[in-house]
Amino acid sequence: MKKLLGILLLVLLLGPPVGLVSVAALTNPAAISCSSGSLLVGDIPDSLTARTRDGRSITLNRQQLTHAATIMTVGGRTVGVGREGVVIALMAALTESTLRMLANPSAYPESLGFPNDGVGSDHDSLGLFQMRHASGWGTVADLMNPEYQARAFFGGPSGPNGGSPRGLLDIPGWQLLDPGEAAQAVEVSAYPDRYQNYQPVAEAIIAALTRTQSDGRSAAAAGVSETSRIVFPLPAGTYTSTDSFGPRIDPYTGVQRFHAGSDLAAPMGTPILAIADGVVTFAGQRGTYGGLIIVEHTVGGERVASYYAHMYDHGIHVLEGDTVAAGQHIGDVGSAGKSTGAHLHLEIHPGGANAPAVDAMDWLAEHGAAGLARADVSTAACRPERTP
Structure with missing residues (x-):
């Protein structure tokens, strides 16, 4: 309790308005997480067409939507993520790989031995979120696993990396960032403005894959x-x-x-x-x-x-x-x-x-x-x- 009070006092000293909002987020779990019930995945369609913010049409196949369902499922069972965190994760994966598990044979020939949706060549990046083994995100086997990559992106106490590299939950005040900025805070890309363009697509994916609530x-x-x-x-x-x-x-x-x-x-x-x-x-x-x-x-x-x-x-x-x-x-x-x-x-x-x-x-x-x-x-x- 003393530790929590100390954190709250520190946040207050940062000054309004951001400090006051941060206190609300720390003391009210509802402020940072939606119930996982809103992320229950239903039937996965064969395809989905949506438009990016700049008006470009993008069509995702069943395999890409299956990867999206994995991200949604992991996010739904990870405390503190909620719907907003899942939107950010989908924006990141759409931007980095178009929701494809990408091998990288030029950096890691063995990556072709794992299930994949194609080949990428961005440094030594792998998988949905283009995570790098050299940066400490995980082994090649880890990074060719969609569920592992989703867990690593969300991070937090249940994440596999212990906060280094930082997942979404390891970034203080991520809830107050623009979703594109939050994605960039995890991905640390040389092109930080790309993620915002995919927010409408991420929202469309969630709408298409979530089940109708049981209460009618x-x-x-x-x-x-x-x-x-x-x-x-x-x-x-x-x-x-x-x-x-x-x-x-x-x-x-x-x-x-x-x-x-x-x-x-x-x-x-x-x-x-x-x-x-x-x-x-x-x-x-x-x-x-x-x-x-x-x-x-x-x-x-x-x-x-x-x-x-x-x-x-x-x-x-x-x-x-x-x-x-x-x-x-x-x-x-x-x-x-x-x-x-x-x-x-x-x-x-x-x-x-x-x-x-x-x-x-x-x-x-x-x-x-x-x-x-x-x-x-x-x-x-x-x-x-x-x-x-």
Whole structure:
């Protein structure tokens, strides 16, 4: 206990806002891990086609998806990883090998004697994550084993390397990093910006491979009725648009990153309203989002998911599986997760939760959202970059 208190004191001394968020992550396991139930792998399809962030189409075969299932299974049973950690691992494996077990006969001729999906030639790298024997990741036999590579990537107390090299769980505050940055922290690549491009593909893989939850909530979401209206998610006069959808300078790193949402600064505790009738498919803490609510809607016959982020636990007023109405008070504005101040981070995903996001403000305007001020639409170039 004394040791834990000492760690908490040290984190607090680092200063807000990052220190305060880190304390929440240390004291609340839910802030850093989703239940493994959301990662139960079902039937593996023969193929899956998805698009990268830059719009390129990629098709994965059954063997590649089987490797993805291995990563998901290992992540689901590793304490502290959760869904966010699995997304990062899939992004890394997609980038490094396109989810293929690659031998490397020029460096290790014996690697061809193990089951493999082809040949790579990047230094002495092997396998799904292109791990290097010379860097201490494991023996050639270890690195030609997909399950071993997944365990090594996640690391932590149950990892095979004892923190050297570092797996994801060995990186302090990995939950507060952009997923691409977290992947880079493990891979230490000469090309650190590659990983972000594969996040939509990783999300699509999880959606395709996970089983429907046994409590029927996912089935309930599949039957969402057409919404009766569209509303703005904050009461009129309570908010200021502070950051827009698209490329921006990340306020934490100072590096240009893609911002998938629209940020609306508002006083702490301001009511957050559901933008449309729908079903709650997630309500809880999720990595950099902090407190997150995801609602699935049907709008004009199309599935649409709305994300509401950065709430504290006590600011979430709905449960997964709840049916909500347009304009219903579902949460309160907070500043949890990767946040520099009280605000709502809003994302709109036409096609569902695993489809790419679009500009939320423009989407709301196009659908005639009640309560949306005209001045807030199509002013991205004029909005200062303040909050993530």
